[in-house]
Amino acid sequence: MPVYNIIQAVNDALRIEMRKNPNIVILGEDVGNFGGVFRATSGLQEEFGKDRVMDTPLAEAGIIGSAIGMALYGLRPVAEIQFSDFIYPAFDQIVNELAKFRYRSGGEYPAPMVIRTPYGGGIRGGHYHSQSPEAYFAHTPGLKIVIPSNPYDAKGLLLSAMREEDPILFMEPKRVYRASRGEVPEGEYTIPIGQAKIVRPGKGVTVLCYGSMVHSVLDAVDKQGAAEFDPEIVDLRTIVPFDGEAILESVRKTGRVVIVYEAPKTCGFGAELSAFIAEKALLHLEAPIARVAGLDTPFPYTLELEYLPSPERIAKAIAETARY
Amino acid sequence: MRGIGSIEGCAPSIEHFVPQQYLAPDGSFDAARVAALGIPRELLMKLYRGMLLIRIIDERMLTLQRQGRISFYGEARGQEAAVVGTAAALGKSDYVLPALREAGAALYRGLPLRTYISQIYGNENDLTKGRQMPCHPGSRDARYVTMSSCIATQLPHAVGMAMAAKLRHDPVVIAGYMGDGATSEGDFHVALNFAAVYRAPVVLVCQNNQWAISTPVAGQTASPTIAHKALGYGIPALRVDGNDVLACYAAMRDAVAFARAGGGPIFLEALTYRVSAHSTSDDPSRYRDESVTAVWKSERDPLCRFRHFLRVIGALSDGVDSALHEAIEAEIKSAVVAEEAARPPALATLIEDVFATPTEALREQLAEVAAALPAHPHS
Incomplete structure (x- = not known):
């Protein structure tokens, strides 16, 4: 079985689906001839031509807006936003148009498509190459949000995303784009949207995380001594809709919860998870729900590792929650 | 075709800014020029019916709104020629991406009147299940895409649909409508740029009614005409008297043929005037000189102009005209009765x-x- 990094897994999924489904088209800045600034679409224009792998003018609203039109017509566009920090010019197109099209048209005009975008910090990218904006979109009815943490999931989830009937925001953890490597089966397989994965079973503390934070949590457990508290690590993989059953099952078992996300703490997606658990499983809790998150600051450059939830901070939160 | 830009290989010049016109406001026309358009009488009558339908529906809906029976309405009064003239030049498999005042295009394309009225009531018969305010109809059958209330957002969609049609080698043209205010939005510029770069088969139609709520077109742009903006993106542009239905139809017919033949995008500016309020929530007497409006509403009225033409050429008698009025009014009345009685969506x-x-x-x-x-x- 080949060993891929996340970029290679994404590339593999795109290639497989493009060979299978002539309606799949890719569009974005530098995705064609150059193969994307992270090389995720490398070689695809060569194989599928300029009609199906389109380099676009530099305008995110145009990329998403025209992709919506293609989806309305019956194609299955996979649009790339080069960095999720640059997604805001397309914000209106995503939240007011894409997300609402099926609803506002009473089902006459669904617009199933995928937006792929690298997100997150830890790459020395400063304010504008590091953001983790998932919560803005999670607050918008009509969008599904998938955030894989590893190559195997990235491929299986992206294949599912391209076959979904709903618009999908597919956020790729660029900090571990190349660092996360693993065996990836050749050919097709899918992972259902909306299903979490238990990365490490345990009985002591439930740790909820997604994307690159899964790796920081694993480091907290494997390298910072948090293993002694027997944490159960839950990789959500999809945050809209999130796997409430898997979360509750774990929380009922452990009675203790740490939620880790790298976006600013206030109104981050972890706030929703915390509220969900408080609503559904309060009487199972033995300790306050802990959140380890980014600070409520713009994303910093020099002190980014202090800003991001570090394995040390995560390990400390796990220990405090376990001992409460 | 009199146009600005590369459709005739001509550079823009002042004479090309004069809107194309076949029927003058004073009722005069050059019979030979009109005949050269080759529009069959049956189509002339269909155009007239389409325009009259909008006029009567708008009047009726306005009354219902004043009576508190519907919540809101946005009229197309005075713009019937631009709406119907352009819509009539599209084929059945073409798509319309409308702005606020193109519902007449949906009806012309076969959207049943009851479906239109049910959307205004937001009831259980509404195809869109009561999800939006009145004047937001949409239907896959009519190939009329359900709009949002946001301005110019539909234009990138129109371009994307056209890109998709081109990619599939479908002989389909997409019409993306907008008002003059929309041409200030980022999505307008993004759409024109994408359309030109990909040579998308899209006709971008601007109904320049000279007012965006209270802002006149001079407050919207310093461009000499709206059509000029298209030229900056490498898109040829046409400009017509939007109150002359024959000019609107003829220009749109040329534009659609140009796009369908692989010429790429083309822009059409229809110069008209918003003689009514922006919507039932607006009072234009607070911000503009209504004596100007009165001229547009009377001397320049597109429906009167076309009716006069049809009478002069002997296509429309008093009897036929009043029978048409009565038939439309009866159809609207029965649709309103039925839709008002319908229940809300489940x-x-x-x-x-x-x-x-x-x-x-x-x-x-x-x-x-x-x-x-x-x-x-x-x-």
Whole structure:
């Protein structure tokens, strides 16, 4: 079985689906001839031509807006936003148009498509190459949000995303784009949207995380001594809709919860998870729900590792929650 | 074709800014020029009916709004020629992406009147399940895409649909409509740029009615005409008297043929005037000189101009005209009676179409609402 990094897994999924489904088209800045600034679409224009792998003018609203039109017509566009920090010019197109099209048209005009975008910090990218904006979109009815943490999931989830009937925001953890490597089966397989994965079973503390934070949590457990508290690590993989059953099952078992996300703490997606658990499983809790998150600051450059939830901070939160 | 830009290989010059016109406001026309258009009499009558239908519906809906029977309405009064003239030049498999005042195009394309009225009432018969305010119809059958209320956002969609049609080698043209205010939005510029770069088969139609609520077109742009903006993107442009239905039809017919033949995008500016308020929530006497409006409403009225033409050429008698009025009024009356009596959409529709299948969270939220409304008659 080949060993891929996340970029290679994404590339593999795109290639497989493009060979299978002539309606799949890719569009974005530098995705064609150059193969994307992270090389995720490398070689695809060569194989599928300029009609199906389109380099676009530099305008995110145009990329998403025209992709919506293609989806309305019956194609299955996979649009790339080069960095999720640059997604805001397309914000209106995503939240007011894409997300609402099926609803506002009473089902006459669904617009199933995928937006792929690298997100997150830890790459020395400063304010504008590091953001983790998932919560803005999670607050918008009509969008599904998938955030894989590893190559195997990235491929299986992206294949599912391209076959979904709903618009999908597919956020790729660029900090571990190349660092996360693993065996990836050749050919097709899918992972259902909306299903979490238990990365490490345990009985002591439930740790909820997604994307690159899964790796920081694993480091907290494997390298910072948090293993002694027997944490159960839950990789959500999809945050809209999130796997409430898997979360509750774990929380009922452990009675203790740490939620880790790298976006600013206030109104981050972890706030929703915390509220969900408080609503559904309060009487199972033995300790306050802990959140380890980014600070409520713009994303910093020099002190980014202090800003991001570090394995040390995560390990400390796990220990405090376990001992409460 | 008199145009600005490369459609005739000509550079823009002042004479090309003069809007194309066949029927003058004073009722005069050059019979040979009109005949050269080759528009059959049956189509002339269809154009007239389409325009008259909008005029009568708008009047009726305005009355219903004043009586508190519907919540809102946005008229197309004075713009009937631009709406129907352009829509008539499209084929059945072409798509329309409208702005606020193109509902007449949907009706012309076969959207049933009752479907239109049911959307205004937002009732159980509404194809769009009561999800938007009045004047937001949409239908796949009519190939009339359900709009949002946001300005110019539909233009990138029009371009994307045209790119898709081109990619599939379908002989389909997409018409993206906008008002003059929309040409200030970022999405307008993005759409024109993408359309030109990909040579998308799209006709971008601007109904320049000279007012965006209270802002006149001079407050919107310093461009000599709206059509000029297209030239900057490498898109040829046409400019017509938007109150002359023959000019609108003829220009749109040329534009659609140009796009369908692989010429790429083309822009059409129809110069008209918003003689009514922006909507029923607006009072234009607070911000503009209504004596100017009065001229547009009387001397320049597109429906009167076309009716006069049809009478002069002997296509329309008093008897036929009044029979047409009566038939339309009767159809509207019976549609209003039926749709006013219809029930609201079922409660369960509240969570339909957010996704293809409602999520567990949505079902739970609906159950919470339903449980608090035990006597809800429509659940």
